[in-house]
Structures are given as C-alpha cells and as structure tokens.
Amino acid sequence: MWLIRGLSSDLFGTLEYINNHLGTSSRGFDVTNKTNDNELRKRYDEGMFEFGVASPMFVPLSTAAIMNLAAFLWGIFQVLMGKYDLFGQVFIAGFGVVNSWPIYEAMVLRSDKGKMPTKITLIAGFLAWIMFVLSSFVVRM
Known part of the structure; x- marks a missing residue:
C-alpha cells in the first residue's frame, strides 16, 4: 500500500494543493458505490485491487513496478x-518486485474487468x- 500511496495519491495530492494555492481550477470528487456488480463484489471480497479504470494515477x-522488475x-x-x-x-x-506483485498480476495475469488497461501498461x-535509456546515457558520461 505504501507504494501505491506514495506514487499516486501523494503525487496528485501535491499537484492539487499547488493548484488550489495558485488559484487555478481543481477537479471535483464524488464518492460513489464501487461494488454494484457481482463480479466486482467478488474481487472486492477476495481483497483484489481494482485496476479496471484507465486512471492517470x-x-x-x-512505471515504477516495471523499473523494479527490470532492475531486479x-x-x-x-x-x-x-x-x-x-x-x-x-x-x-x-523487495520492490515482491511488493509490486498485484500490479504485475493486473498488467499481465488477470483477465477479468479489474485488469490494468492495456493503454496504461x-x-x-x-x-x-525512456528512463532506462536516459540512465544508461548518464552512466556513460
């Protein structure tokens, strides 16, 4: 959970905070019921994270999960x-790879509606x- 929070909600929360203090518009947030179909409820009861929506978060x-796997x-x-x-x-x-297992599972192994969208992957x-190419360029300098 620390990986998910640190790379998504903290990043976007900081950007939202900056936007609010600069006076620019911000996105609205509506709380909705996320467990309205049986398949979704089953995944929720099994403790599986829902990646089915293409979110920029x-x-x-x-990206961090892929980089951890490649580095490992x-x-x-x-x-x-x-x-x-x-x-x-x-x-x-x-350790990063083991903690990223739900992300790898959502990107590659899952076939249900909670699978990571191909576009995000x-x-x-x-x-x-790009980061690996840039890092190899910096190392050679």
Whole structure:
C-alpha cells in the first residue's frame, strides 16, 4: 500500500494543493458505490485491487513496478555473470518486485474487468524504457 500511496495519491495530492494555492481550477470528487456488480463484489471480497479504470494515477505506479522488475532481472544477470557484487541492491529491487506483485498480476495475469488497461501498461512501459535509456546515457558520461 505504501507504494501505491506514495506514487499516486501523494503525487496528485501535491499537484492539487499547488493548484488550489495558485488559484487555478481543481477537479471535483464524488464518492460513489464501487461494488454494484457481482463480479466486482467478488474481487472486492477476495481483497483484489481494482485496476479496471484507465486512471492517470496508475501510470507512475506501473512505471515504477516495471523499473523494479527490470532492475531486479538486470542485477540477477550481473551477479550470475560475476561482474559485480550487488547482493544488497538486488535484495532491495527484489523487495520492490515482491511488493509490486498485484500490479504485475493486473498488467499481465488477470483477465477479468479489474485488469490494468492495456493503454496504461503501454504508457508505463514506454516511460520506463525512456528512463532506462536516459540512465544508461548518464552512466556513460
């Protein structure tokens, strides 16, 4: 939950706070009942997070999850090749991967209506790829 809150609600809450103090318009928020069909109620009772709506709040969350997975896999590869002693870094990236499991499940494994929209997954993958390209450019400098 700390990953979801830190990468979505805190970010958008800060932007909303800045907009309110600058006097610009803000979005309205209406509380609605989210469990009005049986399939949704079943997922809710199982404790599954609902990703079925294409929300911009899922983009930074998905991007961070993809970057954690890529960093973990790259670290494992580097350790197996014997190039670096990266146990601590791989352990931390692995912790991020384990905590991001519901996001990976929503992006790839789920087939119900609560699945992460393909558009969000593609945008997050593209942003993660851009960040990796930029980071490899900075490392080479």
